[in-house]
Amino acid sequence: MRALLFSTALLAIGAVSAAADTTQPDPSNWDAVLKDARGETVYFNAWGGSQNINDYIEWAGDALKERYGVTLRHVKLEDTASAVATVVAEKAAGRDAGGTVDLIWINGENFAAMKQQGLILSPGWAEKLPNWAFVDVENKPTIRTDFTVPVEGLESPWGMAKLVFFYDTARIHVEDLPQDADGLLKWAQENPGRFSYPQPPDFIGSSFLKQVLAETVEDPAVLQKPVDESAFDQVAKPLFDYLDALNPAMWRSGRAYPQNYPAMKQLLADSELDIIFAFNPAEASNAIANGELPDTVRSFTFPGGTLANTHFLTIPYNASAKAGALVAANFLMSPEAQARKQDPAIWGDPTVLALDRLDVDDRARFDAIDLGVATLRPDELGPALDEPHPSWMERIETEWKRRYGVGN
Amino acid sequence: MLTRLGPFLAIGLLTVPVAFGLAGTLLPAFGYLPALGGMEFGLAPFAMLFSEPAIFMSALMSLVSGLATAAISLAVVMLFTAAWGGTRHFARIQHLISPLLSVPHAASAFALAFLIAPSGMIARLISPGLTGWERPPDLLIVHDPFGLSMMAGLIVKEIPFLLLVTLAALPQVKPARMRALIASMGYGRISGFVFGLWPSIYPQIRLPVFAVIAFATSVVDVAAILGPTTPAPLAVRLVDWMNDPDLSMRFLASAGAVLQLGVTAAAILIWIGFEKLGARLRDRFSCAGRRFRRDRVLRWGALAAMLVSACAIFAGLVALGLWSVAGLWQYPDLLPARFDLRNWMRVLPNLVEPLATTLFVAFISTFVAAVIAILCFVREDEMGHPPGRGALALLYLPLLVPQVAFLFGLQLLFILTGVEATLAALVFAHLVFVLPYAWLALKDPWRAFDRRYDQIAAGLGKGPVRRFFQIRLPMLARPLLAVAAIGFSVSVGLYLPTVLIGAGRLTTITTEAVALASGGNRRVIGIYAFMQMVLPAAGFAVATIVPALIFRRYRDMHV
Numbered sequence: 003m004r005a006l007l008f009s010t011a012l013l014a015i016g017a018v019s020a021a022a023d024t025t026q027p028d029p030s031n032w033d034a035v036l037k038d039a040r041g042e043t044v045y046f047n048a049w050g051g052s053q054n055i056n057d058y059i060e061w062a063g064d065a066l067k068e069r070y071g072v073t074l075r076h077v078k079l080e081d082t083a084s085a086v087a088t089v090v091a092e093k094a095a096g097r098d099a100g101g102t103v104d105l106i107w108i109n110g111e112n113f114a115a116m117k118q119q120g121l122i123l124s125p126g127w128a129e130k131l132p133n134w135a136f137v138d139v140e141n142k143p144t145i146r147t148d149f150t151v152p153v154e155g156l157e158s159p160w161g162m163a164k165l166v167f168f169y170d171t172a173r174i175h176v177e178d179l180p181q182d183a184d185g186l187l188k189w190a191q192e193n194p195g196r197f198s199y200p201q202p203p204d205f206i207g208s209s210f211l212k213q214v215l216a217e218t219v220e221d222p223a224v225l226q227k228p229v230d231e232s233a234f235d236q237v238a239k240p241l242f243d244y245l246d247a248l249n250p251a252m253w254r255s256g257r258a259y260p261q262n263y264p265a266m267k268q269l270l271a272d273s274e275l276d277i278i279f280a281f282n283p284a285e286a287s288n289a290i291a292n293g294e295l296p297d298t299v300r301s302f303t304f305p306g307g308t309l310a311n312t313h314f315l316t317i318p319y320n321a322s323a324k325a326g327a328l329v330a331a332n333f334l335m336s337p338e339a340q341a342r343k344q345d346p347a348i349w350g351d352p353t354v355l356a357l358d359r360l361d362v363d364d365r366a367r368f369d370a371i372d373l374g375v376a377t378l379r380p381d382e383l384g385p386a387l388d389e390p391h392p393s394w395m396e397r398i399e400t401e402w403k404r405r406y407g408v409g410n
Numbered sequence: 411m412l413t414r415l416g417p418f419l420a421i422g423l424l425t426v427p428v429a430f431g432l433a434g435t436l437l438p439a440f441g442y443l444p445a446l447g448g449m450e451f452g453l454a455p456f457a458m459l460f461s462e463p464a465i466f467m468s469a470l471m472s473l474v475s476g477l478a479t480a481a482i483s484l485a486v487v488m489l490f491t492a493a494w495g496g497t498r499h500f501a502r503i504q505h506l507i508s509p510l511l512s513v514p515h516a517a518s519a520f521a522l523a524f525l526i527a528p529s530g531m532i533a534r535l536i537s538p539g540l541t542g543w544e545r546p547p548d549l550l551i552v553h554d555p556f557g558l559s560m561m562a563g564l565i566v567k568e569i570p571f572l573l574l575v576t577l578a579a580l581p582q583v584k585p586a587r588m589r590a591l592i593a594s595m596g597y598g599r600i601s602g603f604v605f606g607l608w609p610s611i612y613p614q615i616r617l618p619v620f621a622v623i624a625f626a627t628s629v630v631d632v633a634a635i636l637g638p639t640t641p642a643p644l645a646v647r648l649v650d651w652m653n654d655p656d657l658s659m660r661f662l663a664s665a666g667a668v669l670q671l672g673v674t675a676a677a678i679l680i681w682i683g684f685e686k687l688g689a690r691l692r693d694r695f696s697c698a699g700r701r702f703r704r705d706r707v708l709r710w711g712a713l714a715a716m717l718v719s720a721c722a723i724f725a726g727l728v729a730l731g732l733w734s735v736a737g738l739w740q741y742p743d744l745l746p747a748r749f750d751l752r753n754w755m756r757v758l759p760n761l762v763e764p765l766a767t768t769l770f771v772a773f774i775s776t777f778v779a780a781v782i783a784i785l786c787f788v789r790e791d792e793m794g795h796p797p798g799r800g801a802l803a804l805l806y807l808p809l810l811v812p813q814v815a816f817l818f819g820l821q822l823l824f825i826l827t828g829v830e831a832t833l834a835a836l837v838f839a840h841l842v843f844v845l846p847y848a849w850l851a852l853k854d855p856w857r858a859f860d861r862r863y864d865q866i867a868a869g870l871g872k873g874p875v876r877r878f879f880q881i882r883l884p885m886l887a888r889p890l891l892a893v894a895a896i897g898f899s900v901s902v903g904l905y906l907p908t909v910l911i912g913a914g915r916l917t918t919i920t921t922e923a924v925a926l927a928s929g930g931n932r933r934v935i936g937i938y939a940f941m942q943m944v945l946p947a948a949g950f951a952v953a954t955i956v957p958a959l960i961f962r963r964y965r966d967m968h969v
Contacts, residue, residue: 045915050925053934057756075763077914078925084653084914091660094446095825102831102915195548201639258553258639265930272529272741273545293737293750294931408464408641 027325029130035325040071042326047085048107049205050078052264054288058349061342066333072326077103081203082112089121089318101320105327108157109313110149110205111392116316117156123317123324126155131328133335134158138356144312145354149389150226157314158331159354161343163281164383165213165308168376172298173276180277182304183217187244189277190251196276198252200266201259201407203399206281211398213309215241216387225390229397238398242405249406256406271295281311283383284350287374291347300376303384310386312354337364346374413792416785417801420845423782424807427820427842432811434819438664445826446660455665462662464641469673471637472644475557475564476627476677480619481684482561483568486719489712491576492603493705495585499713504577506720510570512895512946513723514903516924517939519563519635521726524733524932526559527552529741531729537742546741553639560637564629566719568622572615578854579614583607600709601702604692617802620678621809627674628812631905631924644670648814649906664818671815678810727943734936753933761919761941768902768918768945770833775840776897779848780890786849787856788878796857805849808842813906821910831913839911840904844897851896855889885967887960891953899946919945 027035044066050056056076063074079085085106092101108116116122128134137159139145145159146152169179180186190197200207218240219225224233249256253275260266266278267289282288289295315334317327333339337360340353350373357368373379437443441452459465494500510518525531529546537543552559585607592602628645637643642650648670651663695702733739737748790796820839824830863885867877883890908921917925923938961967 047914053756053926053931056760060759075915078917078922079914080925081653087653088913091446091825096445097828102913254548254550257550257555261639261930268930268932269529271738274529274548274741293748293752294933296738296740404463406640408467 027328029127029328032132035328036070038325039323039329042323043073043075044104044323044326044330045075045077045102046105046107046330047077047079047082047088047103048105049080049082050076051080051262054292054349058343061348062330062334062339065339066330070329070333072323072329074330082106082108082205083203086112086116086121089116089320090119092320093119093121098320100322101318102322103318104321104323105330106316106318107160107313108316109311110389111395113148113153113157113314113316114151114392116318117151121319122156123319123321123327124156126153127317127328128153128155128158128314128331130155131158131332131335133332133337136337136355136359137335138354138359141356142312142354144310144389148312148314149395150391153314157316158335159312160315160334161313162310162352162354163313164283164303164310164352164386165209165279165281166283166285166301166303166378166383167277167279168270168286168299168301169277170270170273170296170299172296173273176300176302179302180304182306183214183244186277187248187251190248193276194251195253195255196274197248198254198256198260198266198269198275199279200262202402204262206263206279207259208395208399208402209281209309210279211241211245211402212390212395213387214244215394215398216309216390217304217306218244222388225394226388228391229393234397238401241398242401245402245406267294270299282349282351284344284346284352284374284377286376287346288348288350290374290376297375301378303378303382305384307385307387309389311389337367341367341371344368345371346377347372350374350377352380413785413789416782416787416789417797419782420786420849421801421804423841423845424804427839428807428811428816430823431816431818431820434822435664435667435815436819438661438822439668441661443661443664443822448661455661456668458658458662459665459669462647465644465647465666465669468641468644468647469669471557471641472627472670472673473677473680475561475637475643476623476625476674477680477684479561479564479568479626480623480681483565483572483622484619486565486569486712486715487572487576488604488608489600489708490573490716491580492600492608493709493712495580495603496589503713503716503720504573507570507573507716509947509950510567510720510723511574512899512950513567513727514899514905514920514942514946515563515567515629516631516635516903516905516920516927517730517942518567518723518726519632520923520927520935520939521723521730522559522563522566523552523636523726524729524936525722525726526562531725531744534742534744543742552636555638555640557638557643560633560643561626562722563632563636564626566723567632568626569716569719572618572622575615575618576611579611582614583610595701596703597701598703598705600705600712601695601700605696609689609692617806617810620681621806623677623681624674624810624812627677628670628814630814631920634924635927644673645812645814648818649909652818652910667812667815667818670812674812674815727940730936730939730943732936733932734940736933736936753937757934757937760922761937764917764919764922765941767833767836767912767916768920771836771840771908771916771918772898772901772945774837775844775901776848776894778837779841779844779897780852780893782845783849783852783893787852805846809846817906817910821913824911830911831915833916836908836911836916839907840901843904843907844900847900848893848897851893852889855886855892859886884960888953888957888967891956892950895946895949895953898949902942902945 027038029035048059059076066072066074085103088103089101137145142162180189199210202208202211216222216225219237224237260269263280266275269275270278271294283301286295286299286301290297290299315331317324321327337355340355343349343351344353357365438448439455441448441450441454528549528551533543533546588607592606630645630649633643633646648663648666651659651666734753735749735751736746737750739746821830824835829835863881864877867881903920905920905924908918919938919941923942926934926938
């Protein structure tokens with residue numbers, strides 16, 4: 003009997019939804035933001051497929067709780083698109099305040115979609131955050147232009163990414179390594195079944211497609227503009243010719259794909275794959291430190307350049323804990339958090355900050371980092387290729403799905 | 411007075427969410443969802459659905475894998491019960507298999523994946539010695555295009571389930587006497603069972619078989635872990651569409667859910683055809699007087715199939731446990747080069763919250779389900795007769811309607827009322843699935859209770875409330891705790907209801923494990939799957955040990 007009453011009471015409590023936060027915090031009045039943020043719970047929607055990243059977010063959550071009284075909850079996503087979907091659905095349902103997503107790890111086409119649909123907290127707030135002063139705007143152009151889309155302070159930079167390849171020196175000689183996409187194709191044909199890429203629309207998998215697109219396209223300038231549907235087939239033809247040739251030489255003959263880059267890491271450890279890649283130059287060093295890869299693994303890039311971009315944090319327009327989200331975004335951009343993130347033993351994700359703007363103590367944090375045996379120095383990373391306009395990613399993903407996603 | 415509420419609550423819980431959920435799926439499937447701008451009924455979502463690449467391939471995959479799973483697991487269970495029923499082997503296997511029922515689907519799928527992958531335990535065991543595989547062979551085993559791994563993953567889980575429901579049905583057909591009678595007429599063990607006993611057992615387990623078909627045609631977690639990816643089975647694609655940022659995809663997903671409903675219905679209809687065919691074949695052989703005395707191969711085959719399915723899971727679980735404490739572990743080493751507790755140390759802080767949610771939701775939903783089930787049985791005693799067949803079918807409703815088909819609509823309903831991702835909503839959603847199992851598990855012990863204890867107590871002047879709390883409940887402590895353990899394990903293993911209703915904000919061990927599956931980090935998957943397995947096992951341990959302690963001074967209450 004009592005149980006029944008209790009459960010009814012429980013259902014009743016659940017029906018009372020949390021009070022909505024309607025005030026708009028102003029990041030230029032930072033003290034007020036800090037005061038507002040205390041006691042808030044920030045639901046941080048971030049890809050959750052990698053344990054070291056999850057651990058890092060856990061650490062940030064502890065620090066935020068201790069210093070600012072902000073609780074950070076990591077909502078582990080398989081695909082950032084689902085966080086965007088949630089905000090879209092909430093907007094459609096008229097839930098303009100008290101939304102369930104407070105902070106999103108984002109870039110590229112997801113940012114473009116949110117910006118275009120007006121789903122982001124505005125006006126631009128990122129450049130008003132206290133730690134913005136340290137950000138390397140001059141030398142890292144992708145911080146203000148995300149996949150050709152102007153950022154306008156609608157997302158705060160979190161980390162830098164560069165496409166880097168990894169191999170095991172126990173199995174491949176350094177002189178046999180491919181020097182560009184064509185070389186990779188040739189290598190794959192000579193070593194069938196030892197190369198693959200994560201199944202698009204996985205972010206890293208789609209990025210590989212863009213790398214090949216950027217290398218094979220006749221006029222790279224067209225990639226900086228939205229897709230011109232009438233010319234698409236012709237522009238993308240070299241890409242799909244390449245993939246048609248690559249497919250039979252791939253792992254499992256292209257009938258199955260790894261789901262994401264950590265899965266490729268496992269396959270490298272199992273010696274199923276010989277060349278893998280990631281967007282994080284320190285990925286291999288990190289995996290060696292964690293006992294996931296043998297210490298014979300090393301990195302390489304293409305001398306002609308590989309894709310580079312920035313990843314960001316953004317706050318939905320209807321977030322419940324806007325002040326808390328601002329505090330979290332600012333903290334994650336702080337020299338302390340950025341230095342910890344760059345340590346390959348923790349995560350190894352390159353910083354967005356300009357080291358020459360930091361004070362001595364903060365610089366020392368970065369100088370103390372051991373980049374690890376398998377990490378290339380910044381000057382060895384090779385030139386950066388620009389990310390194409392987000393519409394290309396969507397378009398080639400659809401086309402890929404049509405051609406290879408339904409194989410058999 | 412209160413007891414009257416029981417059946418109402420039960421029927422309400424079983425039908426209302428399914429009905430509202432189905433409505434919430436059907437309306438958008440036909441284009442009507444004002445919140446997303448769909449104001450007119452039409453077939454546009456279906457047009458969109460059928461223009462999706464390889465949609466029929468996905469649907470066919472779901473249909474075939476559902477039917478094959480049910481057919482193979484039922485055949486193994488039937489042959490095994492026929493060949494070995496009443497023997498010591500049977501009792502042993504039964505003890506071996508029963509714990510498998512409580513292993514969540516996702517955990518057993520992981521276990522199987524760790525075993526059969528080209529770099530899995532089996533390959534490591536025989537390589538490079540027997541196979542010459544210095545490196546893992548480039549074989550498409552997990553995620554194979556025909557869904558064989560997925561079916562295997564489902565079969566090893568459905569065998570324990572079907573065996574248990576068969577065991578529950580067995581006593582009513584007086585197997586020992588029937589067996590002796592049939593054997594005296596010269597029939598082989600298997601043919602005698604199939605001709606003489608099966609026809610009266612099967613009608614009793616028909617609904618559970620349908621539930622297996624419904625589950626296997628629409629499963630998401632096992633399909634995501636073991637199933638094909640190019641293209642994925644229907645239900646997996648539906649959930650992807652549901653999560654797409656493009657709003658119009660919700661219409662597509664709803665239309666897909668209706669297709670899923672059709673696929674499951676078609677599978678059950680085809681199965682009914684199989685039933686008719688099977689009955690005809692049986693009659694033909696039995697009327698022809700065939701006795702099939704030489705069934706040795708089949709008998710040992712049934713035993714082998716049973717053993718393989720059980721051992722596969724156990725071996726896989728051991729592999730999972732090993733990975734959770736592994737340092738560097740390269741192919742083809744059979745054991746890790748180093749053991750390392752660091753994985754656990756790193757993951758434990760992340761485990762706390764999902765674990766708390768898992769336990770809370772499991773405890774509350776199990777408790778409420780048990781109370782409702784008890785109220786129903788008390789009401790049944792008052793009425794003096796059990797509920798009709800319709801009520802029983804109702805009980806299976808949430809198990810027969812594919813989960814995606816009504817959970818989409820239910821999620822939408824919860825969003826519109828603003829209660830999604832609350833603990834109450836999650837408990838409610840779990841309750842829908844826990845209640846049928848609680849009811850089924852309590853049914854036989856409750857009805858088997860010796861009424862004369864009640865009568866004696868009444869004769870001594872005890873009122874109904876005291877009789878209930880002081881006689882009935884304590885004497886039924888053992889089955890009640892077993893019911894709790896079953897409800898608990900069902901709740902722990904629920905994936906789709908948790909993902910959709912928890913909206914990613916309320917996570918349990920199971921949703922975390924499946925989310926991590928894609929990352930391919932075997933160490934972390936090992937830890938989560940291990941936890942998934944330990945929780946129900948702990949529940950069953952409690953259900954065994956506590957009554958033993960309570961009753962240690964009551965000799966007649968010992969088992």
